[in-house]
Amino acid sequence: MAAGRVRKVLGRAVWGVRAYGFIAAMWIRSSWAYRASFWMMLAANFATTALDFVAIMLMFSQVDALGGFSLPEVAFLYGTACVAFGLADLILGTAERVGRRVRDGTMDVLLTRPVPVLSQVAADRFALRRLGRILQGTLVLGWALTRLELDWTAGRVALLVSMLLCGGVIFGCLFVVGGAFQFWAQDAAEVQNAFTYGGTTVLQYPPTVFGKELVRGVTFVVPLAFVNWLPALRMLGRDDPLGLPGWADLAAPAVALVCCLVAGLVWRAGLRAYRSTGN
Amino acid sequence: MHLLRLNLAVAASGFRRYATYRVATAAGVFTNTVFGFILAYTFIALWHERPQLGGYGQSQALTFVWTGQALLAAAALMGGGFQDELHERIRNGDIAVDLYRPVDLQLWWLAHDLGRAAFQLVGRGVVPMVAGALVFDLALPASPLVWALFLLSVLLAVVVSFAVRYLWALCGFWLLDSTGLSALSTLLSMFFSGMLLPLNVFPGEFGDVARQLPWAATLQVPADVLLGTQPGGALAGLAFQAVWAVVLLAAGRLLQALATRKVVVQGG
Numbered sequence: 001m002a003a004g005r006v007r008k009v010l011g012r013a014v015w016g017v018r019a020y021g022f023i024a025a026m027w028i029r030s031s032w033a034y035r036a037s038f039w040m041m042l043a044a045n046f047a048t049t050a051l052d053f054v055a056i057m058l059m060f061s062q063v064d065a066l067g068g069f070s071l072p073e074v075a076f077l078y079g080t081a082c083v084a085f086g087l088a089d090l091i092l093g094t095a096e097r098v099g100r101r102v103r104d105g106t107m108d109v110l111l112t113r114p115v116p117v118l119s120q121v122a123a124d125r126f127a128l129r130r131l132g133r134i135l136q137g138t139l140v141l142g143w144a145l146t147r148l149e150l151d152w153t154a155g156r157v158a159l160l161v162s163m164l165l166c167g168g169v170i171f172g173c174l175f176v177v178g179g180a181f182q183f184w185a186q187d188a189a190e191v192q193n194a195f196t197y198g199g200t201t202v203l204q205y206p207p208t209v210f211g212k213e214l215v216r217g218v219t220f221v222v223p224l225a226f227v228n229w230l231p232a233l234r235m236l237g238r239d240d241p242l243g244l245p246g247w248a249d250l251a252a253p254a255v256a257l258v259c260c261l262v263a264g265l266v267w268r269a270g271l272r273a274y275r276s277t278g279n
Numbered sequence: 280m281h282l283l284r285l286n287l288a289v290a291a292s293g294f295r296r297y298a299t300y301r302v303a304t305a306a307g308v309f310t311n312t313v314f315g316f317i318l319a320y321t322f323i324a325l326w327h328e329r330p331q332l333g334g335y336g337q338s339q340a341l342t343f344v345w346t347g348q349a350l351l352a353a354a355a356l357m358g359g360g361f362q363d364e365l366h367e368r369i370r371n372g373d374i375a376v377d378l379y380r381p382v383d384l385q386l387w388w389l390a391h392d393l394g395r396a397a398f399q400l401v402g403r404g405v406v407p408m409v410a411g412a413l414v415f416d417l418a419l420p421a422s423p424l425v426w427a428l429f430l431l432s433v434l435l436a437v438v439v440s441f442a443v444r445y446l447w448a449l450c451g452f453w454l455l456d457s458t459g460l461s462a463l464s465t466l467l468s469m470f471f472s473g474m475l476l477p478l479n480v481f482p483g484e485f486g487d488v489a490r491q492l493p494w495a496a497t498l499q500v501p502a503d504v505l506l507g508t509q510p511g512g513a514l515a516g517l518a519f520q521a522v523w524a525v526v527l528l529a530a531g532r533l534l535q536a537l538a539t540r541k542v543v544v545q546g547g
Binding site: 045061064065186205 | 300
C-alpha cells in the first residue's frame with residue numbers, strides 16, 4: 001500500500017520533470033528561430049546583470065574595503081549569490097507570471113492539460129538568455145577564486161558546489177512561493193521582487209554591512225543566509241556576525257530540503273485557492 | 280485653449296489608469312522600500328570608509344538613496360510606462376490608427392506619461408521617502424523654496440525621461456523586435472541616471488562625462504537640487520534639464536517625421 005503510494009508520487013515527479021523538459025525544449029527551439037534576437041538578449045541579460053558588479057567595482061575604485069571585506073572577498077560573495085540566483089531564475093523564473101495568467105484567464109488552460117501545473121508555469125517562456133546571469137556570475141566567481149588563494153581541499157570543493165546548488169534550490173523555492181502568493185493577490189507580483197532580486201542584492205555584500213535585524217531576518221525568516229553567507233564566511237575564515245554554531249555553516253542542504261517542503265505545500269494551497277476569472 | 284483641455288484630459292486619464300491598481304501600487308511601495316533599506320546600508324558602509332565621498336556627507340548620501348527610490352517609478356528610471364505600449368502599437372500596426380487621429384502623437388503620449396508620473400510620484404514616491412526619513416538621518420531641506428525647486432526639477436526629469444523613452448519606442452519602426460532595445464534603454468538609464476551609484480562617485484573624467492548625459496537629468500540633478508549640492512546652483516541644474524528636454528523632444532519630432540513616412544511604405 002505504502003510502497004504503491006510512494007511509486008505513484010515518484011512517478012508523478014518524474015513525469016513533471018520530463019514534461020518540463022518537453023516544454024522548455026519547445027521554447028528553446030522557438031527562440032532559436034530568431035537568432036539575432038537571441039544573441040542580443042543574451043548579451044543584454046549578461047550586461048544588465050553585470051551592472052551590480054560594475055557598481056561594486058566603482059565603489060572599490062574609491063575604497064579598499066567594504067564592511068571589512070576586500071574586493072576579491074566581496075566578488076566571491078557576489079559570484080556565488082549570482083550563480084545560485086541565476087540557476088533558480090533560469091529554471092523557475094517564469095513562475096512570477098502566475099498573476100498575469102490568472103488575470104487574463106490563461107491559467108484555466110494549464111489546468112486542463114495532463115501535466116503538473118507547476119511544470120507548465122515554470123517552463124512557460126523558458127529562456128536560455130537567462131544563462132547570461134549565470135555566465136556573468138561564474139566569471140566573477142572565477143576571478144575571485146584566483147585572487148583569494150584558498151587552500152583547496154576536497155571538502156572545500158564540495159562546500160562550494162553544494163553552496164551553488166542548495167542556493168539555487170532556496171532561491172527557486174522563493175520563486176515558487178512568490179508565484180503561489182499571486183493566486184491570492186494577482187496584482188502584487190512586485191512584492192516577490194523584494195525577496196528574490198532584493199535577496200540576491202543583499203547576499204552580494206558582506207553581512208557586516210547590514211544591520212543585525214536584517215541579518216537575523218535573512219537567516220531565520222527567509223533563510224537566504226544559507227545560500228552563501230554562512231558557507232562563504234566559513235570558506236573565507238571569517239566569523240559570522242550572529243555567532244551561530246559551526247554546523248549552521250553546513251546546514252544549507254537541510255535548509256534547502258525544508259524550503260522545498262514549505263514551497264510545495266504553499267503552492268498546493270495556492271492552486272486550491274485559485275478562482276478562475278471566468279473568461 | 281482646446282489643445283490644453285484635451286491634453287489635461289489625457290493626463291487625467293493617465294493618472295486614473297495607474298491609480299486603478301491599488302494592490303500593485305502597494306506592492307511597488309513595499310519593494311521600493313526594501314530596496315531603499317538595502318542600498319542605504321551599503322551606502323552607510325561606503326561612506327563609513329570614505330566620509331565626504333563625492334562631496335556628500337553620509338546623511339546626504341542616504342537622502343540620495345531614498346530620492347532615487349521615490350523617483351524610480353515616477354521618472355521611469357527602469358523603463359516602462361508608455362514605452363512598451365507604444366512599441367507594441369508600432370509593431371502590430373495600430374500606430375496607423377493613432378496617426379489618423381486629429382491629435383499630435385508626441386503630445387498625446389507626453390500628456391499621458393505626465394499623468395502617470397503624477398500618480399506614481401504621490402502613490403509610490405511619498406511612502407518610501409517617509410519610511411527612509413523615519414529610520415535614517417536624512418538631509419532634507421527645511422526651506423519650502425527648495426522643495427518647490429525640487430518639484431520643478433522632478434517635472435523636468437519626467438519630461439526628459441519621456442523624451443528619451445519616446446526615441447527608444449520610435450526605433451521600433453526600424454527594428455521590429457523590441458526586447459533588445461528596451462533592455463538596452465533600461466541598462467543605460469539605470470547606470471547613467473545615478474540609480475546604481477550617484478554620478479559624483481564615478482571616478483575622474485568618466486564621472487564628468489556621465490554628468491553631462493541626458494540621463495543625469497532624470498535623477499542626479501533632482502537629487503542635487505533637493506540636497507543643495509548642484510554645481511552652479513539649483514537654477515543651473517534646471518537649465519541643464521530644460522536644454523536636454525528641448526533637444527530630445529525636438530529629436531523625437533524629427534524621428535517621428537521620418538518614421539511616419541516609413542509607415543506609409545509599410546502600409547500599416
